Amino acid sequence: MRYLFPPEGRVTLQIFANLGFMLHFFILGVQLNANLLKKVGTNAALIGSLAFAMPYVIGGLSYLTMRSLMPMDQTLRTGLVVVVTANSLSSFPVIISLLSELNILNSELGHLAIYTSMVSDLCCVCMATTLTTVGAFREHSKWNSLSSMFWMVFFFVVVLFVLRPFILWLTKKTPEGQQLEEFHFFVILVLVFGCAFCSQYLGRQSAFGPLLLGIVLPEGPPIATTVVKKLDTITNGLFIPVFFAISGLTTDLMAFRGRRALAITELVIIMGYVGKFVGTLLPALYFGVPFRDATSLALIMCCKGITDVAIYNAWRDGKIMDDLCFGLLLITMLIVTGIARIMVGRLYDPSRRYTAYGRRTILNSSNNSRLRILVCIQNEEHVPSLINLLEASNPTRFNPITVFVLQLSELTGHAVASLVPHYHLKKVTSQATSSEHIVNAFNRYEQRQQGSALVQHFNAIAPYSSMHDDVCSLALDKSTTIVILPYHKQWTIFGSVGATNRSIKYVNGKIMNKAPCSVGFLIDRGQLRGNPSVVIGKTFYRIALLFFGGVDDLEALAYGRRMAEHPNISFTLVRFKHEKVPTKKGEVNPEHELLREYTIRAAMSKEKNQYREETVKDGSETTQIIRSMEDGFDLVIVGCHHDPESPLLLGLMNADWVECPELGVIGDILAATDFTFSVLVVQQQPPTSTCSRSVQSRVFPASFDDEGDCPPPHSTNPISSDESKRCPV
Known part of the structure; x- marks a missing residue:
């Protein structure tokens, strides 16, 4: 492995990996509609909230039980707390990618999974922001904490009220059905890297700035279609695989040897997945979702991907997580996500209701x-x-x-x-x-x-x-x-x-x-x-x-x-x-x-x-x-x-x-x-x-006088076909 990936060559791979990570989140952000949150119903909100909370409850109880039964050092206790937090994550971008791969993005289950993961992700963001703010006030002076918050708010304002109007003005003359000019696309790319630098400087992930810039821009043509056409292939075909390869190369399997903590850590990880599954399945069944569909939804919410790997990497680089927890989280993620993907493909068929x-x-x-x-x-x-x-x-x-x-x-x-x-549909042009x-x-x-x-x-x-x-x-x-x-x-x-x-x-x-x-x-x-x-x-x-x-x-x-x-x-x-x-x-x-x-x-x-x-x-x-x-x-x-x-x-x-x-x-x-x-x-x-x-x-x-022996069939569709009623989406 040392000859195939020499240490001096990993720096180049790391650059490509970080570049792909930033571009991936910008591509995702520019395709998102910020108004999606308005469409979240009560059922999806409650399912998403419980899907976020149950891993904390079951994982936390498992951690407390194990700590009371056997002695643990400070490193293991800290690692288990991080593991409980990691299991509560359900990344909205990852769920969208999974649904697209399974060809159920526009199905009823797909829409429910999107809104559920969105609520769960929002809960994670709110909790992370709260904990980060409280931690900053404890570790630093109040002036430094307030200064950090001020510059973050200022960054939001600049992106929303300066960069967004500038990009819209730059691209407003693009003819319908046409892509952006090369110069306009180059300017947007420079702004993406600038936002990545600013977010990194402010202590956030480098992908946070590009994601924020993408979200404030309108979805669809011409900006989003141009970005997807020019960047999606090279990002998902080259940069993202490099990102996963780097994460795998930095995993130290030797850390698994002779460690009593391995069994404890893996047990807490598994219980966290159980909490995620149960926290999604039970409320879905309560709200009348069929058992097969509820099981598929629970399996989808257990899947993880690039966002989770990036968070694991950040925690390990920040010495919040050791190599043992990092390796076990990655391996368990691969196994659970692989099995869940196969089972969802077998359990859920959107065309079943048509017959x-x-x-x-x-x-x-x-x-x-x-x-x-x-x-x-x-x-x-x-x-x-x-x-x-x-x-x-x-x-x-x-x-x-x-x-x-x-x-x-x-x-x-x-x-x-x-x-x-x-x-x-909103009219995007005056023509x-x-x-x-x-x-x-x-x-x-x-x-x-x-x-x-x-x-x-x-x-x-x-x-x-x-x-x-x-x-x-x-x-x-x-x-x-x-x-x-x-x-x-x-x-x-x-x-x-x-x-x-x-x-x-x-x-x-x-x-x-x-x-x-x-x-x-x-x-x-x-x-x-x-x-x-x-x-x-x-x-x-x-x-x-x-x-x-x-x-x-x-x-x-x-x-x-x-x-x-x-x-x-x-x-x-x-x-x-x-x-x-x-x-x-x-x-x-x-x-x-x-x-x-x-x-x-x-x-x-x-x-x-x-x-x-x-x-x-x-x-x-x-x-x-x-x-x-x-x-x-x-x-x-x-x-x-x-x-x-x-x-x-x-x-x-x-x-x-x-x-x-x-x-x-x-x-x-x-x-x-x-x-x-x-x-x-x-x-x-x-x-x-x-x-x-x-x-x-x-x-x-x-x-004909004989009207036949069989009566005309009547529709069994439970949805009213009244002419004034629109599609229930």
Whole structure:
């Protein structure tokens, strides 16, 4: 080890470690929102307070018991007191990093853990400040203590009322969506190091100043996003590992030999972790948190990280803690945190609650019920086609719709994920933002509908790895019937693929697997035809539905039925049949009944609605017919999944040919670049129960006397779906 890390080289490593430590806390601070404390509820406050106090109680009792049973020298007694204090820590930055790694940052448990750790950390800061002040008055003169407090307050004032306004003035002319100029970024970096020097000079940790400067600056773009992009990789990829390496190199394992104090110290450490676990678990259970979630929360609060290691290092360097306590605290931290992380990953699954609710599909909805649609948007380019789709949904006074517009943004420049109504977001610039453009477009759509459509706006800021949880949570809370997702590819006006977002593809796949309702993928090619409008077009807006059979096609047909009644839409239902599979007379089949009803309706409105049957023998002929429809429609609807043994798809099920399996075989063909119409691929929510006789009555109830044996499913969502109620985040 001496040859691998010579003593003269450790100085350089220590410099890199301290640099990474300062930058890490500045990056964290600039992503934090100082208003988070306002969102802390009573439950989180009490859980956090007990999570801070119980390690003191149980650890302190263990220390007093051991001291009464066996003699201890002064060094061991002092070390055990420090160990009891160390076990009470629950670092807020560490908890956020852990939640992000576990992909539960924006889950219900994640939000509770964030607020709980924030309260616990605040208790630690208050106690540390009190003890430091009292100790300073005892060890030094009152004048020196008051002078130290004055300069610390003065430092706060300078950071808040001088540096913050200066940085905001420096960066206020940065265009929306752009990063800071290099010179502006360099100035901020100099101020960070200046704050680190001042805090060190005033007797605080060098990271205290950068953390304070980061907290007073606004989160999000342009400052936070620029800082994260330029510093996060090198800090977390190089400097922070060096920091941990230095801490490990300075750990003296030889101090563990022949020490009777080792068992005593380790026992007090373990009892402190027990206090942390019990102090979190019991109040969480008292407030009604499920046992698995409460256990996961308790395990999360037991985890430690870079902040704790930095505190241990400071205490050891200040001779407050000896090498034995330092080494045992580090090793126990590694073991407990490693085990807790694995157990939380096994115990907590945020998608578990989505599977406990009844079916929410268009097919299973009553004919006169309000259609509730959740529309997800990443950028402005999707807006025209999405509004066209909503127009085509034919909202009327008797069949109204409610639209929940969810704008999805990647968690960049923010430490905590959020899902909030749009009006909760503060406007960061005086210019109209892209988000405001989207809101205005949908608001104008709502005004045109004159009461037949209601629009609510939400914003989700989350990492791509867990963004689907926000979508599914909102769909569940608002009792939506279908979620409309934009496709991860965008087309240029020349018909070629202009951009591909693999992260959005990942999010879409997760939503498709876990959504508590039906899902629709919208492949937007409206710009290739000048975005024809359903409302103001001089001709019919042409929609075709390709029907191959199966529950997804039935869901698509249920949605298409609403569209077919729109006065400005020409709707064509194309049914594909195999030439060797004739329909048996007297056969009762929901698909046949639905199709028969549509043919009756199409015959009554020959001018705008049509029904066609195409007889094919294999997938090759199916593809030829689909390609012959290229110039005849503006939008094509198709179900996602079909019977893999169907002769209609023979030869098309080769996995090597399918580029986007989440769209299904036909959807993948329609997503090819040589088509110019938009495509809506519909997937019905996976069934939780079977009810076949009520299928046709729920789609065309007016034409059947038999209403079916199964009653319409009722929502079991305990959260009210009243239109005036907003997302409970």
